[in-house]
Amino acid sequence: MILHDLHAEGMKLSKSFQVATMIEKLPPLWKDFKNYLKHKRKEMGLEDLIVRLRIEEDNRLSEMKFGKLQIEAKANLMEQNGNTKRKRVDYKPIKGRAKMIKGNCYNCGKPNHMAKDCRLPKKNxxxxxxxxxxxxxxxxxxxxxxxxxxxxxxxxxxxxxxxxxxxxxxxxxxxxxxxxxxxxxxxxxxxxxxxxxxxxxxxxxxxxxxxxxxxxxxxxxxxxxxxxxxxxxxxxxxxxxxxxxxxxxxxxxxxxxxx
The missing domain is CATH 2.40.70 (Cathepsin D, subunit A; domain 1)
Incomplete structure (x- = not known):
């Protein structure tokens, strides 16, 4: 906000100072990437820094999504291995499984099931x-x-x-x-x-x-x-x-x- 106020007053700041300020404002969990940027800041302009930040954020989102898929895959594998020990195959919904679903159904607004499994008529x-x-x-x-x-x-x-x-x-x-x-x-x-x-x-x-x-x-x-x-x-x-x-x-x- 200080940089914004200075800009509003018509005071010009060097590009290198703006780049250094943005790097210092990065959150703690970006520590490694922050250290990397500090070594590269002399080579970067403001636009280059913004592009690098966007790419890094997209990569982190992809990693988070991939990690979630891996956890779900492991959970499904463990569940399938447990089912192989049964003598009888039961295709009825498992009561405990509903607890794994977070949030409400987007179709009816009720909890413990997804919209694709909702028994009510689908919204237009x-x-x-x-x-x-x-x-x-x-x-x-x-x-x-x-x-x-x-x-x-x-x-x-x-x-x-x-x-x-x-x-x-x-x-x-x-x-x-x-x-x-x-x-x-x-x-x-x-x-x-x-x-x-x-x-x-x-x-x-x-x-x-x-x-x-x-x-x-x-x-x-x-x-x-x-x-x-x-x-x-x-x-x-x-x-x-x-x-x-x-x-x-x-x-x-x-x-x-x-x-």
């Missing part, structure tokens, strides 16, 4: 669409990088598609459908400025078609005046983004969602 997905992010341990990752222009004053209820952002970001409390407070997390911006992340929220967007788009795990950053949609996350969730004639069109499975 043409009217309700959800974008789910890969679960992130915010104690492990408190790094998100966005362009500095996002801090410029703008309409707080407008949303901007940003393919370079690393998370969905929102500042308008009136748009939140759920809210989980967060302390001690920072948002890093392209000009070395930082902003506080104070909450993790869900946001329901009303599309021009009348349909709703729910953004999951959106970062609440009060200092940001442009709400950002993480475009790459939409693509990963099966949405198709089309930019033409100064318009943005969103579809999924050949169904028009909105523009």
């Amino acid at each position: 997905q043409a009217h309700v669409s959800e974008v789910r992010c890969v679960p992130i341990d915010l104690g492990e990752l408190n790094l998100s990088t966005v362009v500095f222009e996002a801090s410029l004053v703008d309409n707080p209820r407008e949303w901007w598609i940003d393919t370079d952002a690393t998370r969905h970001i929102c500042s308008d409390k009136e748009m939140f459908s759920t809210y989980t407070p967060i302390n001690g997390r920072k948002l890093f911006m392209g000009n070395s400025a930082t902003s506080n992340i104070v909450g993790l929220v869900n946001v329901v967007l009303k599309m021009t078609s009348g349909k709703e788009l729910t953004l999951i795990d959106v970062l609440h950053v009060p200092d940001i005046h442009k709400n950002l949609v993480f475009g790459s996350q939409l693509v990963k969730s099966g949405f198709r983004l089309v930019f033409e004639s100064n318009k943005f069109v969103l579809t999924k499975n050949n169904h028009f969602i909105g523009k």
Whole structure:
């Protein structure tokens, strides 16, 4: 925030100083990568550093996801080995297995089962669409990088598609459908400025078609005046983004969602 205030006062800082400041702001669990960057900082510009940080964050997310898959595979293997000792094959649901499912069903909202196993009629997905992010341990990752222009004053209820952002970001409390407070997390911006992340929220967007788009795990950053949609996350969730004639069109499975 000090760098941001200095920039606002018109004071210019050297690129090397900005790079060193961003490196020092990295979280404790990034210690090894932080030491690596310290040896390379004389060779790096600010843009090079941001690219390296994004690549490192993507790698850490991939490792977390791969580790989770390995744990699930081992659990399934142990369960299968235990079942081979039985004389009789029982295809009925195991009561204890429901305890392994965290969270509620996305179809009916009730716990202890997944949406694909829900007995209630499926919701009309043409009217309700959800974008789910890969679960992130915010104690492990408190790094998100966005362009500095996002801090410029703008309409707080407008949303901007940003393919370079690393998370969905929102500042308008009136748009939140759920809210989980967060302390001690920072948002890093392209000009070395930082902003506080104070909450993790869900946001329901009303599309021009009348349909709703729910953004999951959106970062609440009060200092940001442009709400950002993480475009790459939409693509990963099966949405198709089309930019033409100064318009943005969103579809999924050949169904028009909105523009």
